[in-house]
Amino acid sequence: MPRLRFSSEALRDDERGSAALEFIVGGVVLLVPIVYLIVALGTIQSHALGVESASRHVARAVSLAEGTRDADARAAAVLDSIVREYDLDPDTIEVDVSCVGESAACPGPGETVRVTVAASVPLPLVPPVLGLQDAARIGVESSAVQKVSRYWRDG
Incomplete structure (x- = not known):
């Protein structure tokens, strides 16, 4: 039975150039979703910080x-400022002001006021097709x- 002999030089010639191609293809396949995830998480975090800042400053x-x-004017001015600063969509922001106690007048002297601000964050690069x-x-x-x-x- 004859034995086959392969020289190491012949094997090296067959593999030449494929490592760079594999690195490029593998890098793109892994890099694109990671970059998208970083951009999406950054956008969500930015809006979360904006909503948190809005609730805190409007309550104050x-x-x-x-x-x-005076409270209505101050709250509107603060909210407008934060919408511009954090690039929030003013159409998606919902502000709810309520009192913690069981007082008839909300807000009233000495009451505890709770301000809840909610918004929705659009994910980046989502096309406006079919309601996506x-x-x-x-x-x-x-x-x-x-x-x-x-x-x-009051007044």
Whole structure:
């Protein structure tokens, strides 16, 4: 039975150049989803920080206001500023102001006010086809609590 002999040089010639091709293909296949994940998580984190900042600052603005009109004006100004700063979509933001206690007047002097801000984050690179842009949204929400000034007066 004859024996086959392979020289190591012949085997090396067959493999020449395939490592670079495998590295490029493997790198692209792994790199694209990782980059997309990083961009998507960064967008979600940015909106989460914006919503958290909005709830905290609106609660503080309401609690330090002198009355209902002043509280509404301050809350609107703070919310507009945060929407611009964090590049939030103003159409998706929902703000809920409620009181923790069982008082008839909310907010009232000495009450504890809770501000909840919710928004939805669009995922990047989702085309506006067949309603995909609405289905590919992540909801973020934050609540903040502040004690209302005892010098609060309605009006």
